[in-house]
Amino acid sequence: MIKEKISGIQLFYLMAGYVLGTAMILGLGEGVKQDAWITIIIGMIGGLILMAIYSQLATYYPDDTLVQMLPKLIGKYLSYPLILLYILHFTYSASRAIRELGNLIVSTILTETPIFVIIGTFMVLMIYCLRGGIETIGRMSEVVFPVYIFSLLLIWILLLTVEQFDINNITPILGDGVKPVLKEAIPNGINFPFGEAIVIMMFFPSLSNKKNVKRIGMLAILIGGIILTLNTIMMLSVLSPEIYSRDMFKLLAATQLVSVADFLERFDALVILMMVAGVFFKVGGFTLAAAIGISQLLRLKQTRTVFLGLGPIIVFLSLISATNYIEHLKKGFSLYIPYGHTFVQIIVPILLLSIAFMRRKLRDKKS
Template identity: 55%
Template sequence: MPKERISSLQLFFVIVCFQIGNTFMYNIGSGAKQDAWVVFLLSMLGGLFLMYVYIKLCGYYPGDSLIELIPKIIGKFLSYPIILAYIIYFTYLAAKACRDFGELISATILDETPMEVVIGSFMILMIYCLRGGVEVFGRMGEVVFPVYIIAITVVWILLSTVDQFTLENLTPVLGNGIKPVLNEVFPTVLTFPFGESVIITMFFPFLVKGSNLKKVGFAAIMMTTFLLIMNIIMVISVLGPEIYRDQFFPLLSATRMISIADFLERFDALIILMMVAGVFFKVGGWTYGAASGIAQVLKLKHNRSILLGLGSVIAPLSLIISSNQIEYNEIGLEIVPVYFHIPLQIIIPLLLLIIAMIRNKMNKKRSK
């Protein structure tokens, strides 16, 4: 495949937008009630560790993506099942993010439009963008991220004007003990969104030479944590921990309470646009990762034809992964973290890193 290039700043924007993605939509960490923000603070430590693992692993094989370096570490015979698992994993999560988009739009602004039409239209736009290459995707992150930050900051300021807003909703800190917090940290929040940064290993080869991978990766994790914690603090301060736990789209519910002089209302449209932008990068990241992986396995020069095929798979897959919202939530919270996230985000990368470190030491001894 031809080597397109993106800058460190562009990759930073893309990864932050990717991690925020559909995380802003849901009541993540609500099991810890008012301590949901503590959940993300602790999860950040695990996220930084996982990012270090991904960076260190790719550092042993500069210029290679995760799919390309696996055969170099464990050999071709053992690598194919793992590579296939990652490609299926990326494809499934792209479909899952598409379903999140469909559920959001169908439940809010286009409630009478069939979800098939919503997701199909979205996927056509996504494939059109990705066929422009990773450089186009990076430039989109560069443009969207500042607008995103300005918009969410305005929303937070407006939330502070709501009559129900009080920081007392965040007290007492650790009032229910540390156990509910730890239960939310692992495996839920550690793997979603922080562990999903494993996709960054598919973008490292496109970085311009001389880029500092650690600065990009660690800065992205910390910026994501800051934005998510601020969002949780503002939303719980308005809704309270109990309502935050019960609401499916808590940020949207809190924003609907904004009213300036009984004249300026309905800021929820702004939130929906922000969520759509976030899901765009989530779906785009997973789809591009899967397409690049397939192209690298098949040794293709371009992944454009692969993208077309993936688009025709991801859209219908997003519709059949569950029959209703309740089943969809159960799969996403109980099955996916245990059977998909933990092995592919944590266990396999750690094992690959350990093997790579051992092989590197053995090669150094032989060269002496």
């Protein structure tokens, strides 16, 4: 059992920031243009259902992480492949998130710097933070999340001053019908970023008051979904649906149009700050979950040494996963998210909850 404890507000900050993470900068639902915000709402509803499943499993096994409850549910030998799969999922997802940060910084402020230098430096800082355990990252989230939200609110205010701002850009609503929106939202809109909150199952045992498990998880999904929806509407209003569907870093593109009295310009630094903060939550959550899983699988007493081996692996994966950023996005949204995410974040948890429910029913009948 994990000995470190974090408060409910710390876990909420960590998970809300995790849900926002890279999705805030990259944008979602670009395939349906002006209806992108609707796909986020549908994804959020699906995410709330998934969080109900995750938190119910945590209620059945309050002192166990996902790795620890798997052998109790499906047996020792059947659980090993799944445990390894989840560790690989967390590790690879961390590498994807840090690659997105590297590409953004290389494309904007450090154009002459090799991407491996940026990724490697950030990972060193991330490991230094994570070696303090979940309590350290919980305390850091209390500092980073308010800065993240303040930066976002400031960007929204600035976007309102853009001459091209037009809320009518989100019309016609469902102009192409419901089918394209549903196709965009299911399963991709659910899997990314809401389904990735399955990582919270590695942190539930660390919560100081386990009665708040479901409330914290649901609130993180709800608040994250509302913020992503509003942010998408703001970006569509500034960029127009056509540009929104083509640009890789949508919030950055919208912010670059800000010009206050032809004097205050170049607010790119705010977007970079948000991206760094978002990747802190995303990479931190995935890396910590992978380290906890490895230490519990190998029955290690601590995770500090695990980070020393895990960090270089994440950096290496981020560099070899794709030759360029376009390929990186294509692999993610056409292969990994619809297939890999669906299996580990939707199918397996539903099966696990069904098994847990039947086990409890059988046990209650016997008693």
